[in-house]
Amino acid sequence: MGKPYTVAINISVQGGAQRNIVRGIIRYCQAHTAWHFMEYQGMPAARSPHLSKQKYDGLITTLNYEADLCLVKAGRIPMVAVNQGLPIKGIAIVCNDDARAGEMGARHFLDKGFRNFAFYGASRYRWALERRNGFCSAVKKAGFPVAAAIAVPHTLDFDKARPNLCRWLLELPRPIAIMASDDMPARHILAACREIGLQVPEQVAVLGVDNDDILCELATPPLSSVVQDCDRIGYEAAALLDRMLQGQRVRASRILIPPLPIVARHSTDVTVMEDLEMAQALRLIREKVGVGERLNVKVLTSDLCMSRRTLERRFQAALGRSPADEIRRCRLERAMLLLRTTSLKVNQVVTQSGFCDIRGMAAIFRRTLKMSPSAYRRQFRDH
16 A cells, blocks of 8 residues: 555535446555545535645546636646546546447437437537537438437526427427437436427437436436446546556546446337337337247247248348347347346346346357446446
């Protein structure tokens, strides 16, 4: 263990994403160093105005507000920023790959057959703009227009957002897939849809970012969300600051941490298809996988009274993938849900999600998510 430096954390701990960044900082310290954390009125996270009056050796901060920028400009101590909201040069930054988060959101909707897309998000923050740009770019690359990409003031007050949001939603083509810059504006969309009678997800599918479990699970309906790897952001930020405190020269750079897989909930649980027989095929796949039934393309063709060649051709035309690919995708989503929300053993998850064996399920997890089923579960159980 090194010298017990005093480190200040200028990160709000009110939201789930921010708290997980702090957990990542703690995880690094438990393994590698012995920092003291500066407190303010018993809280471990001090805001910018109080930091200027205190003495500390290093700082991990956000860059979302003008007060944060003033702190950075006035400071002469080792400093690392996380989740950059405002542009600034000359400081080391560790943050979510927000353009990639937008791309993942677009792919999530494209895989469900949507042809109408919109983005709704905060106007002042760099991370929100990068998520919007990543989303719009991926949609356009797939050959579809983005009906609207609206930037609004970031507010926690739905009453302020309601009039313009309701008007905007009614003007959009339907069915439409809307990605929000984060979970709070996504919840505003859900509330506005309830108010004006739009069905979610049948008419309006909604996706957030951050996966704040309280916000997402208490939404009506529960909100799907892109997951930032906040624990890793905090861990890498602490590692970078530790190197600075040890006297190492660290180049001011922007380290991007890839998002984790999307947590799909009811707000995007829909597939848009004009081919009614293929829509029936999708329902059969979901129903059978949902009860852990063993399913393959041969069984599916028998249930639909359709030749394999016809099913393959029409499925590919409707969704751009094969029936076998869709069966594997539904099994993976079912397994992810069970790993997140139950205490079932992995072999039980295998059975209840319709996989043949543990090796087969593990292979799909590694190929698709770049991690094992157990590693996927730990992301949610450790928090």
